[in-house]
Amino acid sequence: MTHQRHLEMMVGVFVAAGIVALFFMALQVSNLGSISDEEGYNVTARFDNIGGIKVKAPVTMAGVKVGRVTNIEFDKETFEAVATLNIEKRYDQIPDDTFAKIFTAGLLGEQYIGLDAGGSDIYLEEGSSLQLTQSALVLEEVIGQFLFSKAQEGSE
Amino acid sequence: MYEDDDSPLVKIRNLHFKRGSKVIFAGVDMDIPRRKVTAIMGPSGTGKTTLLKLIGGQLRPDQGTIEFDGENIHALKTRDLYKLRMRMGMLFQSGALLTDINVFENVAYPLREHTDLSDSMLERLVLLKLEAVGLRGARDLMPSELSGGMARRVALARAIALDPMMIMYDEPFTGQDPISMGVLVKLIPSLNEAAHISSILVSHDVRETLEIADMVFVISNGKVVDSGTPDELHDSSKQWTKQFIDGLPDGPVPFHYPAPELEEDLLGK
Amino acid sequence: MKSITNFFASLGSNVMSAVQKLGRAHMLFFQMVMGMDEILRRPSLLIKQLYYVGVLSVILISLSGFFVGMVLGLQGYYTLSQFGAEATLGVMVAASLVRELGPVVTALLFAGRAGSALTAEVGLMKATEQLSGLEMMAVNPVRRVLTPRLFGGIFSMPLLAAMFSMFGVLGGWFVGVGLLGVDDGTYWSQMQTKIDLHEDIYNGVIKSIVFGVVCTWIALFEGYDSTPTSEGLSRATTRTVVHSAFAILGLDFILTAIMFGE
Ligand SMILES: Nc1ncnc2c1ncn2[C@@H]1O[C@H](COP(=O)(O)OP(=O)(O)OP(=O)(O)O)[C@@H](O)[C@H]1O
Ligand SMILES: [Mg+2]
Numbered sequence: 001m002t003h004q005r006h007l008e009m010m011v012g013v014f015v016a017a018g019i020v021a022l023f024f025m026a027l028q029v030s031n032l033g034s035i036s037d038e039e040g041y042n043v044t045a046r047f048d049n050i051g052g053i054k055v056k057a058p059v060t061m062a063g064v065k066v067g068r069v070t071n072i073e074f075d076k077e078t079f080e081a082v083a084t085l086n087i088e089k090r091y092d093q094i095p096d097d098t099f100a101k102i103f104t105a106g107l108l109g110e111q112y113i114g115l116d117a118g119g120s121d122i123y124l125e126e127g128s129s130l131q132l133t134q135s136a137l138v139l140e141e142v143i144g145q146f147l148f149s150k151a152q153e154g155s156e
Numbered sequence: 157m158y159e160d161d162d163s164p165l166v167k168i169r170n171l172h173f174k175r176g177s178k179v180i181f182a183g184v185d186m187d188i189p190r191r192k193v194t195a196i197m198g199p200s201g202t203g204k205t206t207l208l209k210l211i212g213g214q215l216r217p218d219q220g221t222i223e224f225d226g227e228n229i230h231a232l233k234t235r236d237l238y239k240l241r242m243r244m245g246m247l248f249q250s251g252a253l254l255t256d257i258n259v260f261e262n263v264a265y266p267l268r269e270h271t272d273l274s275d276s277m278l279e280r281l282v283l284l285k286l287e288a289v290g291l292r293g294a295r296d297l298m299p300s301e302l303s304g305g306m307a308r309r310v311a312l313a314r315a316i317a318l319d320p321m322m323i324m325y326d327e328p329f330t331g332q333d334p335i336s337m338g339v340l341v342k343l344i345p346s347l348n349e350a351a352h353i354s355s356i357l358v359s360h361d362v363r364e365t366l367e368i369a370d371m372v373f374v375i376s377n378g379k380v381v382d383s384g385t386p387d388e389l390h391d392s393s394k395q396w397t398k399q400f401i402d403g404l405p406d407g408p409v410p411f412h413y414p415a416p417e418l419e420e421d422l423l424g425k
Numbered sequence: 426m427k428s429i430t431n432f433f434a435s436l437g438s439n440v441m442s443a444v445q446k447l448g449r450a451h452m453l454f455f456q457m458v459m460g461m462d463e464i465l466r467r468p469s470l471l472i473k474q475l476y477y478v479g480v481l482s483v484i485l486i487s488l489s490g491f492f493v494g495m496v497l498g499l500q501g502y503y504t505l506s507q508f509g510a511e512a513t514l515g516v517m518v519a520a521s522l523v524r525e526l527g528p529v530v531t532a533l534l535f536a537g538r539a540g541s542a543l544t545a546e547v548g549l550m551k552a553t554e555q556l557s558g559l560e561m562m563a564v565n566p567v568r569r570v571l572t573p574r575l576f577g578g579i580f581s582m583p584l585l586a587a588m589f590s591m592f593g594v595l596g597g598w599f600v601g602v603g604l605l606g607v608d609d610g611t612y613w614s615q616m617q618t619k620i621d622l623h624e625d626i627y628n629g630v631i632k633s634i635v636f637g638v639v640c641t642w643i644a645l646f647e648g649y650d651s652t653p654t655s656e657g658l659s660r661a662t663t664r665t666v667v668h669s670a671f672a673i674l675g676l677d678f679i680l681t682a683i684m685f686g687e
Contacts, residue, residue, distance in 0.1 A: 007472060010476055010480045011476050011479070012479075014581075014584070015580075017483070021591040022587040025523065025629075029620050029626070030621060030622040056621065234565075239560055241563040248554050252557060252558030264562075265562065267563055417578040
């Protein structure tokens with residue numbers, strides 16, 4: 001019987017340790033600790049070109065992550081991309097004339113949306129839309145423009 | 157109800173069974189009576205153990221039927237087969253004790269499994285069964301600490317634990333010293349009388365077997381070659397039976413497993 | 426000519442027996458799962474198996490996880506620092522562990538440690554007629570002996586894999602942050618932004634549950650189906666490890682394609 005009790009103890013410890021490990025993975029290693037989808041509010045932003053942004057791409061302000069992209073749609077009428085950004089609830093004082101830009105982390109890194117705060121007294125809330133946006137830099141276009149301006153310089 | 161029933165307990169009809177290409181049984185008919193000790197004898201390797209496994213429903217005949225108490229064993233659903241097995245006990249040739257629990261727990265196993273006895277009742281019962289085989293003192297040993305003969309006796313105690321209506325003994329006497337042999341020889345018929353159990357006894361110990369059996373079947377080469385009461389067998393005119401009972405090396409029963417002539421094997425063709 | 430016919434005849438019979446074996450394996454699986462009520466009725470059976478299958482593997486799994494994590498930390502650091510991307514070391518370590526190495530290496534170690542032991546145990550129980558003995562005591566050996574072992578394996582595997590990954594992440598941290606000087610905060614925060622709970626962690630857990638089912642199933646079937654001799658048993662044990670390894674790696678590819686492909 002004491003053998004049985006020892007066995008039960010060890011199994012109990014094993015299962016507990018396994019669950020601790022699972023929680024560790026969920027909380028310390030994954031993004032569960034830093035974001036949860038329900039809490040927070042959604043705003044939309046329209047871009048001419050969304051580039052490489054994917055659902056779940058981070059949204060940052062001053063380099064700090066404040067939310068993520070939860071949805072991307074194409075507007076048939078205006079031919080624009082409509083991105084839904086989920087901003088964490090604690091960041092509830094973002095002016096509504098904030099500027100949304102698409103950046104790339106490093107030369108080859110992942111793309112994310114960066115917000116530049118505006119000066120308005122009205123803050124963003126559920127359902128607001130960001131009016132000021134700048135589309136993704138498409139490398140081919142940049143190079144094309146660069147060559148074009150060079151060519152013009154040369155011809156002048 | 158069973159008391160007055162004189163129909164055979166186990167009814168085997170036209171049993172055929174093969175292992176691979178080797179024919180073990182080729183048309184065996186047998187009636188095993190109730191409340192009697194029925195012995196099955198035959199040379200080593202004729203399929204006595206196989207027969208017990210067929211009766212226990214662990215093997216399936218190729219042809220023919222085996223009925224236990226009126227039910228065709230091999231037509232039963234798994235669940236019913238298990239129910240039926242509760243009424244059978246089997247002592248395996250090897251003992252087949254569970255090696256991860258001790259002697260006491262081994263004997264208690266079927267009781268814990270199929271009854272709701274209180275702990276004290278259960279302990280008393282197990283100790284009685286162990287006492288019957290002379291191993292009450294070995295209750296705390298693990299199966300690996302037992303000798304072959306002791307293991308066999310523990311297995312016997314386990315087989316009789318549930319007081320089944322039929323017990324199949326596969327070589328209960330092998331490996332027993334003369335004293336425990338004597339005890340077992342008394343134990344088996346006494347169980348039959350006290351609890352109205354029917355027994356099937358497989359054994360090579362001719363003298364002991366004939367002493368306690370009420371009915372004997374001799375099988376060889378896949379057939380029943382002789383049957384009757386021990387007295388009838390003693391007086392049997394069949395060469396077969398004579399040779400087997402008297403243990404003569406020469407006679408119709410071959411000592412050798414079927415093989416080509418020795419010279420052929422040794423010298424090549 | 427004759428040898429060609431012989432070849433095809435033996436090929437045919439090999440295929441036949443392989444198909445039969447597959448059939449037996451699936452029937453056994455079905456019977457084991459149908460015996461599930463047995464472990465609800467007798468939880469102690471399951472607890473005992475969790476001990477033998479799970480607890481006894483903990484040290485092996487944790488240590489291996491830690492070492493694998495250390496190697497990942499070292500290799501990752503040398504590769505990433507060439508691009509000046511040491512900051513993403515945490516991500517690299519965690520992603521490799523959570524998605525692949527955790528479930529896969531745990532399952533491979535499990536097959537060698539617990540799987541082979543299960544095969545040997547069940548095979549020996551068969552060889553010593555203990556399984557037949559149970560049958561004749563009107564106890565169904567599949568439900569009594571195999572079912573608790575199957576579920577012991579299924580429950581243990583994800584827990585063991587989680588431990589492996591956790592110790593791996595810590596091992597990577599030990600080398601990266603402790604020895605090579607990657608920033609502590611960056612190690613964790615980068616990891617947290619890139620590792621997704623659903624996509625990575627849940628999928629990793631699902632993988633390890635699948636591996637748990639398959640490894641334990643193979644081990645139990647090989648034991649139950651073994652030829653009851655010493656040679657038969659040693660072959661069965663080898664087959665357990667080999668078949669488990671194939672099954673794990675093959676299934677890993679399929680599962681990865683389903684889960685992480687779009
Ligand atoms: N698992 C098996 N596979 C193939 N053949 C078997 C198997 N078990 C037994 N046999 C064969 O079946 C025959 C009968 O075996 P069985 O064990 O029933 O003999 P037995 O009459 O009990 O012999 P003994 O008196 O020595 O115990 C033997 O010839 C043996 O070769
Ligand atoms: Mg035998």
